[in-house]
Amino acid sequence: MRSLLCRIAAAIALVNGAAMIPAEAQEGTVPPAPNDLTAEIDPLDNPYHVDDGKVDRGTYNGYRRYHSSCHVCHGPDGLGSSFAPALVESLKSLDYVAFAEVVVNGRQAQGATGNSVMPSFAFDPNVMEYMNDIYGYLKARTDGALDRGRPQRLPK
Amino acid sequence: MQLYRLALVAVTATAIAGGVAANEDVINMQSDPSNWAMQLGNYQGHRYSQLDQIDTGNVGDLQVKWTFSTGVLRGHEGGPIVVGDTMYIHTPVPNIVYALDLNDNGRIIWSYEPRQDPSVIPVMCCDTVNRGVAVADGKVFLAQADNTVVALDAKTGEPIWSVKNGDHARGETLTAAPVVVRDKVFIGISGGEFGVRGSLTAYNTNDGSRVWRAYSTGPDSEALIDPNKTMMMGKPIGEADLGVSTWNGDEWKIGGGTTWGWYTYDPDLDLIYYGTGNPGTWNPAQRALNGERVDNKWSMSIFARDPDTGLAKWVYQKTPFDEWDYDGINENILADIEIGGQMRKVLVNFDRNGFGYTLDRETGELLVAEKFDPTVNWASHVDMATGRPVVLDQYSTFVQGEDVNTEGVCPAALGSKDQQPASFSPDTGLFYVPTNHICMDYEPFAVSYSSGQPYIGATLSMFPAPNSHGGMGNFIAWDAAKGEIVWSKPEPFAVWSGALTTAGGVAFYGTLEGYVVGVDMEDGEELYRFKTPSGIIGNINTYEHNGQQYIGVLSGVGGWAGIGLAAGLTGDSEGLGAVGAHKALGDYTRLGGVLTVFGLPN
Numbered sequence: 001m002r003s004l005l006c007r008i009a010a011a012i013a014l015v016n017g018a019a020m021i022p023a024e025a026q027e028g029t030v031p032p033a034p035n036d037l038t039a040e041i042d043p044l045d046n047p048y049h050v051d052d053g054k055v056d057r058g059t060y061n062g063y064r065r066y067h068s069s070c071h072v073c074h075g076p077d078g079l080g081s082s083f084a085p086a087l088v089e090s091l092k093s094l095d096y097v098a099f100a101e102v103v104v105n106g107r108q109a110q111g112a113t114g115n116s117v118m119p120s121f122a123f124d125p126n127v128m129e130y131m132n133d134i135y136g137y138l139k140a141r142t143d144g145a146l147d148r149g150r151p152q153r154l155p156k
Numbered sequence: 157m158q159l160y161r162l163a164l165v166a167v168t169a170t171a172i173a174g175g176v177a178a179n180e181d182v183i184n185m186q187s188d189p190s191n192w193a194m195q196l197g198n199y200q201g202h203r204y205s206q207l208d209q210i211d212t213g214n215v216g217d218l219q220v221k222w223t224f225s226t227g228v229l230r231g232h233e234g235g236p237i238v239v240g241d242t243m244y245i246h247t248p249v250p251n252i253v254y255a256l257d258l259n260d261n262g263r264i265i266w267s268y269e270p271r272q273d274p275s276v277i278p279v280m281c282c283d284t285v286n287r288g289v290a291v292a293d294g295k296v297f298l299a300q301a302d303n304t305v306v307a308l309d310a311k312t313g314e315p316i317w318s319v320k321n322g323d324h325a326r327g328e329t330l331t332a333a334p335v336v337v338r339d340k341v342f343i344g345i346s347g348g349e350f351g352v353r354g355s356l357t358a359y360n361t362n363d364g365s366r367v368w369r370a371y372s373t374g375p376d377s378e379a380l381i382d383p384n385k386t387m388m389m390g391k392p393i394g395e396a397d398l399g400v401s402t403w404n405g406d407e408w409k410i411g412g413g414t415t416w417g418w419y420t421y422d423p424d425l426d427l428i429y430y431g432t433g434n435p436g437t438w439n440p441a442q443r444a445l446n447g448e449r450v451d452n453k454w455s456m457s458i459f460a461r462d463p464d465t466g467l468a469k470w471v472y473q474k475t476p477f478d479e480w481d482y483d484g485i486n487e488n489i490l491a492d493i494e495i496g497g498q499m500r501k502v503l504v505n506f507d508r509n510g511f512g513y514t515l516d517r518e519t520g521e522l523l524v525a526e527k528f529d530p531t532v533n534w535a536s537h538v539d540m541a542t543g544r545p546v547v548l549d550q551y552s553t554f555v556q557g558e559d560v561n562t563e564g565v566c567p568a569a570l571g572s573k574d575q576q577p578a579s580f581s582p583d584t585g586l587f588y589v590p591t592n593h594i595c596m597d598y599e600p601f602a603v604s605y606s607s608g609q610p611y612i613g614a615t616l617s618m619f620p621a622p623n624s625h626g627g628m629g630n631f632i633a634w635d636a637a638k639g640e641i642v643w644s645k646p647e648p649f650a651v652w653s654g655a656l657t658t659a660g661g662v663a664f665y666g667t668l669e670g671y672v673v674g675v676d677m678e679d680g681e682e683l684y685r686f687k688t689p690s691g692i693i694g695n696i697n698t699y700e701h702n703g704q705q706y707i708g709v710l711s712g713v714g715g716w717a718g719i720g721l722a723a724g725l726t727g728d729s730e731g732l733g734a735v736g737a738h739k740a741l742g743d744y745t746r747l748g749g750v751l752t753v754f755g756l757p758n
Contacts, residue, residue, distance in 0.1 A: 065615075068603065068613060075719055076725070082283065082713055082718030082719060083714065083718065108274055115249075117277040124610070125604045127609075150597065
């Protein structure tokens with residue numbers, strides 16, 4: 001957990017003008033998360049609890065926050081759109097730290113569709129305060145642990 | 157000023173009987189049916205053409221005459237403008253404008269491509285669309301995404317002047333097509349999902365100097381309202397500064413009410429008409445006052461304003477205290493129709509909220525308000541005495557409350573109709589309307605405002621209207637005097653393209669899969685269908701060149717439709733019948749801006 005906090009702090013520090021980490025250096029194939037219902041939620045090792053379609057509080061909140069701040073570009077349920085990539089594909093190769101780095105710093109890419117620009121959300125409390133939840137939700141979707149649509153909540 | 161007006165009246169007296177001058181050049185261009193001189197065809201927004209060479213008997217023979225790739229892949233809204241031998245087309249960001257030579261198979265006479273800061277792109281909530289250019293007085297007017305308004309020389313494409321209308325760092329952008337009246341060009345603003353404060357601004361067409369700006373929220377002095385003169389429901393508003401007092405604290409300063417739709421103008425009454433969008437956050441609880449609903453004026457309203465001063469002659473709020481993102485910016489079509497045995501000068505608006513409104517366009521008196529999609533359920537009806545919708549608690553996201561998922565609300569936030577403009581045919585007296593047939597679940601929750609960041613505060617999931625044909629759209633014919641659907645043609649996807657009607661008796665629209673469809677205006681029978689290279693969210697226009705009638709349209713899927721529907725909606729495998737069997741738009745079409753021009757065989 002401490003190392004996680006350090007890594008997030010490092011990602012956030014990048015906002016203040018440091019060079020961006022080259023995306024490819026961060027990306028590889030990310031194995032599915034364990035979904036260990038007995039272990040604490042931890043965005044690095046155990047980002048979500050899903051049991052029979054029901055999710056923990058954070059993953060549910062991630063569903064809501066994603067569909068408020070992210071889906072207007074990335075499409076419903078992380079499936080992508082004509083405007084921005086499907087995050088259920090992106091998170092197959094972006095781990096939590098790489099994900100956080102893009103959310104914090106934004107990203108620009110020149111592609112066949114012209115400039116593709118992800119803004120920095122570093123100053124958006126609706127995203128920064130819930131980044132772990134958003135990641136947990138998208139990771140559950142990416143791993144196939146969670147279907148489309150509104151998840152049900154696990155009892156506390 | 158008065159002298160100037162009188163002089164112009166004299167010049168244009170033949171063009172407009174009894175009216176004050178509109179813009180002589182624009183009136184002349186639009187009165188020649190061989191041109192398609194304005195995005196909506198004419199000042200009144202009819203999207204109707206007197207051309208009749210293509211008719212119900214031969215439309216089936218239409219063939220592609222020529223095509224042109226815009227070189228841009230994003231969503232292409234708006235449509236081609238034709239004046240004389242030149243066609244003007246535009247693209248989404250980077251907002252290229254092309255002048256094409258119709259005498260030389262569309263050779264590029266000139267092109268204009270502005271340099272824009274790429275950080276504009278992510279504050280365009282729903283794709284980097286642009287709804288087209290305006291042509292007047294030898295100039296082409298373009299509203300760029302980065303808030304630059306530019307006047308180009310129509311002959312050379314050289315910029316004559318430019319002016320900044322907003323700041324993308326605050327979430328402000330431009331997407332709407334300008335309209336020119338006399339020596340003023342009207343520019344709206346986009347950014348309703350970023351907590352901007354909407355406005356309409358008039359600039360001098362000669363030098364770009366600002367003449368007036370009317371905000372959609374705030375004190376009367378800034379909303380250009382005179383509470384003793386500006387009418388609401390047939391009488392003066394009476395109370396001052398409702399644009400402040402109907403908000404929770406300072407929420408009006410980030411209160412939305414953007415103006416990204418289409419603007420129309422009545423040369424006889426000398427009034428311009430436009431709509432204002434959704435108020436601030438999508439979480440209604442944050443806009444309530446002491447826990448009660450409050451109107452959030454003047455979001456979700458139709459304004460009629462004096463083009464010279466901006467002063468509001470009348471205003472009508474369609475959805476006070478929005479709880480569903482029924483963004484009220486849709487076009488206001490000006491027509492003269494018979495109601496109760498009398499010819500009336502009316503304004504007809506197909507609102508996102510699913511009601512088709514008919515108002516007296518001189519006074520703002522409400523004449524008709526009926527649902528133009530039978531599934532609309534958030535309100536039982538509009539109270540004709542107060543003009544207010546009667547909202548049902550079951551579908552009120554405010555009554556159900558924050559953190560509660562209000563289910564089965566129709567229409568979805570896309571609206572029963574989005575920006576795709578409808579058409580009015582003076583031949584049939586009917587309106588031809590591209591519509592959406594989609595419902596939603598909506599859960600509002602607390603959200604913080606941060607300048608230039610999304611300010612939404614709700615999550616919603618959308619699905620095809622239940623207990624219907626399974627498709628997500630209809631193309632309908634509407635009787636605005638009775639408030640009734642005359643016929644309705646189902647479509648698998650939302651109909652997101654501007655409609656066209658013609659004296660040949662054929663109505664045209666485009667589909668999200670990319671089809672150009674021609675139907676019989678009498679009964680909606682399909683007469684023609686051709687699949688263009690990409691989905692159509694642009695408007696179908698027509699013009700005549702060297703004695704031949706042509707149909708022109710920009711394909712290029714995207715926009716809010718491309719974002720919401722690319723991956724398909726939820727519930728798409730739940731026994732929706734044949735028309736609803738395959739819901740993912742991405743299975744049918746991909747990005748790509750292409751102009752396709754159709755004509756009859758030689």
